[in-house]
Amino acid sequence: MTLVIQHKVRSGTLGQYEGWLRRAVKAARHQPGHLGVNVIRPDGGGDTFTTVVRFAQASQLQAWIDSAERAALIAEVQPLLEEGDHPLVYNDAEFWFTPFNSYQPPRWKQACVTFLVILPLALLVPLLWQPLFKLQPWLGGYVASNVVITASIVLLVVYLFMPAATRLFSGWLRAGGTQ
Incomplete structure (x- = not known):
């Protein structure tokens, strides 16, 4: 299972966001069933970060989404974001060919x-x-x-x-x- 999160970072808060992101990635890595995290930084001059978190089972992913630790991390990052937290859940087969910008390749x-x-x-x-x-x-x-x-x-x-x-x-x- 894959969790894709997009964050549009407020101007002037990039350093704070990067620090928060390191802590969030570390927290996710310690969760049962965690398979990996990829962070896609914005292209030249952009402000939207995409984080991809993979879990072995849907129940393990849901436990991370519902955890108090993740809720605290999201509450902490909200002031740094333009549009809030946008998590999307995919099963791995769906995610293979679903790019982050919603463009479906031919x-x-x-x-x-x-x-x-x-x-x-x-x-x-x-x-x-x-x-x-x-x-x-x-x-x-x-x-x-x-x-x-x-x-x-x-x-x-x-x-x-x-x-x-x-x-x-x-x-x-x-x-x-x-x-």
């Missing part, structure tokens, strides 16, 4: 990035499982081996490679769109 670009992520895994993952399949013939059967291989690819795509690929190709995914 499906052909989404398909290209997905292909580039899945093809190498589809070629490599079965080879990596082969030694275990030879040691455990029941696991190497048609159904069992396909379940293991498919589950491995899906988990690697969702939790590791697709978030990284989306960040890597973010400029290309947004190119040509209204931003």
